[in-house]
Amino acid sequence: MLTNVEHIGIAVKDITASNDLFTKLFNVPPYKSESVESEGVATSFFKINETKVELLEATNPDSAIAKFIEKKGEGIHHIAFEVDDILAEMKRLEAEGFTLLNPTPKRGADNKLVCFLHPKGTNGVLIELCQSI
Numbered sequence: 001m002l003t004n005v006e007h008i009g010i011a012v013k014d015i016t017a018s019n020d021l022f023t024k025l026f027n028v029p030p031y032k033s034e035s036v037e038s039e040g041v042a043t044s045f046f047k048i049n050e051t052k053v054e055l056l057e058a059t060n061p062d063s064a065i066a067k068f069i070e071k072k073g074e075g076i077h078h079i080a081f082e083v084d085d086i087l088a089e090m091k092r093l094e095a096e097g098f099t100l101l102n103p104t105p106k107r108g109a110d111n112k113l114v115c116f117l118h119p120k121g122t123n124g125v126l127i128e129l130c131q132s133i
Contacts, residue, residue, distance in 0.1 A: 001089065002081040006112075006130045007045070007052035011068050011077040015042050015057035022046055022055065030055075036109050041065050043109045054080075054109065078116070080128035086113050089129055093117065105131070 030044040040060025058066035099118035108114035
């Protein structure tokens with residue numbers, strides 16, 4: 001079952017400039033930055049109390065983030081929810097009629113296993129399931 005909002009993902013064109021912007025906005029620097037080669041993105045994470053915000057910059061022109069920015073511009077890309085058992089939750093959601101974008105969990109940023117739900121079945125919102133490894 002979904003336990004809480006894990007983070008909000010924001011697609012950005014320039015992660016360095018966006019890190020500066022969000023550092024000013026939140027009054028804290030990112031606590032973590034990493035590259036996720038399999039997804040073609042560079043990420044930075046901010047934390048304000050229990051809320052996390054992930055900035056995502058495309059490092060590959062064919063990545064989902066590059067395509068998102070080309071089509072929609074910068075902005076909220078996804079909402080991620082923490083789950084205790086990603087395999088069980090994927091099975092449950094698929095049985096409820098949701099379309100999984102990946103049939104098995106994959107390694108994502110911030111030491112998580114992740115799976116995405118197709119936004120066509122979630123009122124246009126890309127939903128990410130996250131389980132800590």
